[in-house]
Structure formats: C-alpha cells, structure tokens
Amino acid sequence: MAKHDPHETLLPDRDMDKSPAIECIGLGIDFGGLTAVDDFNFTLGRTEIAGLIGPNGAGKTTVFNLLTKVYQPTRGRMLLEGRDTKNMNTTQANRAGIARTFQNIRLFKDLTVLDNVLIGLHNEMDYHLASAIFRLPGYWRAEKIARGRALDLLSIFDMADMADNQAGSLPYGAQRRLEIVRALATNPTLLLLDEPAAGMNPSETSELMENIRKIRDTFQISILLIEHDMNLVMGICEGIAVLNYGKIIAKGTPEEIKSDPDVIEAYLGKKGH
Ligand SMILES: Nc1ncnc2c1ncn2[C@@H]1O[C@H](COP(=O)(O)OP(=O)(O)OP(=O)(O)O)[C@@H](O)[C@H]1O
Numbered sequence: 001m002a003k004h005d006p007h008e009t010l011l012p013d014r015d016m017d018k019s020p021a022i023e024c025i026g027l028g029i030d031f032g033g034l035t036a037v038d039d040f041n042f043t044l045g046r047t048e049i050a051g052l053i054g055p056n057g058a059g060k061t062t063v064f065n066l067l068t069k070v071y072q073p074t075r076g077r078m079l080l081e082g083r084d085t086k087n088m089n090t091t092q093a094n095r096a097g098i099a100r101t102f103q104n105i106r107l108f109k110d111l112t113v114l115d116n117v118l119i120g121l122h123n124e125m126d127y128h129l130a131s132a133i134f135r136l137p138g139y140w141r142a143e144k145i146a147r148g149r150a151l152d153l154l155s156i157f158d159m160a161d162m163a164d165n166q167a168g169s170l171p172y173g174a175q176r177r178l179e180i181v182r183a184l185a186t187n188p189t190l191l192l193l194d195e196p197a198a199g200m201n202p203s204e205t206s207e208l209m210e211n212i213r214k215i216r217d218t219f220q221i222s223i224l225l226i227e228h229d230m231n232l233v234m235g236i237c238e239g240i241a242v243l244n245y246g247k248i249i250a251k252g253t254p255e256e257i258k259s260d261p262d263v264i265e266a267y268l269g270k271k272g273h
Pocket residue numbers: 031034036054055056057058059060061062063
C-alpha cells in the first residue's frame with residue numbers, strides 16, 4: 001500500500017483551497033497507565049466520506065470522544081476548519097461544526113420524532129433566553145422557523161409523515177435514521193457516525209449507504225464513520241484509516257486497505273468482526 005504522509009488528507013486533491021474539515025496532529029490520550037490513542041495524525045478534507053476501522057478495543061470510539069471533546073487529549077492538537085479546538089467543550093465543538101451519533105441509539109424515546117429533531121436545532125439556535133422564557137414574538141418566530149427546518153430535514157429522509165409519532169415506537173432502522181437527522185439538525189460541517197449499521201439487516205444497510213451519500217451530496221459536509229460492516233465501509237468510504245492498539249497502521253483507499261498486509265494481519269484476517 002502507498003504509505004501516506006500523515007498530514008495529507010485521505011483524498012489529497014480535493015478542496016485544496018480550503019482548510020480541512022478536521023486535522024489531528026499527534027493526538028493522544030492516556031487513561032492512567034493505558035495509552036488508548038497515540039500519535040493520531042489524521043486529516044479529513046471537506047466533503048470526504050471516510051472510515052475509521054480496526055479491531056475491538058483499537059481506540060475508535062475514543063477517537064470520536066476526542067474529536068467531540070468528550071475527552072481532552074493528553075497530547076497533540078486538533079484543528080476544526082483551521083481553528084484550534086484546545087479550549088472547547090462538547091457544546092462548543094458541536095457549535096463549531098461537529099455532530100455525532102452513538103453506537104447505541106440515544107433518542108428521547110418518549111418524545112415525538114419532530115421534538116427529537118427540534119432538540120438538535122435548539123442546540124444551534126441562538127435566540128435570547130428572555131424571549132424564550134416570556135414567549136415573546138421573537139420566540140414564536142424562531143420556533144416556527146425551527147419547526148419548518150425540522151420538517152424539511154425529516155422529508156429529505158422520507159420521515160415527515162412520522163413527525164408526530166413517538167420516537168420509541170419507530171422501527172429500528174427508522175430510529176437510527178432519526179438519530180442522524182437529529183445530528184444534522186445541529187448544522188454540522190463534520191458528521192461522525194459510530195457504527196451506523198449496527199443491528200441492521202442487509203436491506204436497511206444498503207438504504208443507509210444511500211442515505212450517507214445523500215447527506216454528503218445534499219449538505220456538502222464531511223462524514224467519518226466507525227463501522228465493522230466491511231461491505232458498507234468498502235462500498236461507501238473514499239478513504240479509510242485503520243487503527244490498531246491506538247495507532248494508525250494504515251491509511252488509503254478501500255483498494256489499498258484491502259490489500260495491505262498489516263491490515264489483513266491486524267484486522268481483516270481475524271474472524272468475528
Ligand atoms: N474512559 C476510559 N477509561 C479507561 N479506559 C478507557 C476509557 N475509554 C476507553 N478506554 C480503553 O481504551 C481502549 C480503546 O477503547 P475504544 O472503546 O475506543 O475501542 P473501540 O475501537 O471503539 O472498540 P469497539 O470496536 O469494541 O467499540 C480500550 O482498551 C478501552 O478499555
């Protein structure tokens with residue numbers, strides 16, 4: 001496989017005129033004596049769809065927790081569209097453009113589908129607190145706009161007719177879709193998907209692949225996904241980084257990754273993933 005410059009984007013020719021969606025430089029984190037992620041050099045260009053793969057316990061979710069500022073790194077730096085994220089917390093990282101979904105569905109199951117999306121939108125909206133408390137005209141205006149945007153988002157994923165249903169009553173695939181819609185409501189420039197195909201049947205997975213492409217094309221954002229389903233990863237990702245024991249052991253196109261002996265040994269050759 002071609003050994004890539006660690007600071008090069010997975011697709012080096014794309015969007016060279018803009019700062020990358022995200023750039024990690026020597027990022028690392030220790031938990032007590034355990035180094036969960038180390039020397040993580042990773043650059044994702046705008047509108048790339050990339051995959052982060054590796055065996056169980058390799059550090060993939062920890063990388064997502066670093067990118068979303070759930071964890072602060074022990075070392076290294078992370079730039080979001082050229083901006084240093086050093087002092088950001090999770091809310092600030094979200095406002096700066098990173099949104100994520102989780103390995104296990106985290107919806108407000110008793111609320112309606114629409115309300116779940118509105119929660120995402122409110123995170124991003126910036127109306128005055130007093131206007132919300134006293135229900136001033138500005139509040140209602142903002143609410144109306146938010147409802148319209150939420151319904152628009154739901155219709156892109158053919159979910160507008162489910163707007164008033166309880167989120168917990170939706171079929172599994174639709175709940176996962178709703179999680180993605182809620183993340184998109186925060187208007188991200190980088191969307192992180194943690195095992196989006198987990199628990200899906202093959203037809204739900206292929207629908208998910210179409211939706212991921214649609215998201216990138218419609219919103220012109222970058223997508224980084226963690227996934228064990230190799231058909232999805234190889235079918236949709238333009239670039240892939242492979243993590244093993246907290247370190248990147250390979251980066252490249254799906255074709256390069258498939259034939260990389262280190263990857264085969266560390267990951268693809270093993271059964272059970
Ligand atoms: N908060 C924490 N405290 C201590 N150790 C942690 C913490 N978070 C993660 N780890 C450890 O870091 C390592 C990487 O875990 P992580 O969950 O990131 O792996 P993963 O690649 O996402 O695995 P999987 O594919 O099973 O989800 C593991 O050894 C894990 O036990």
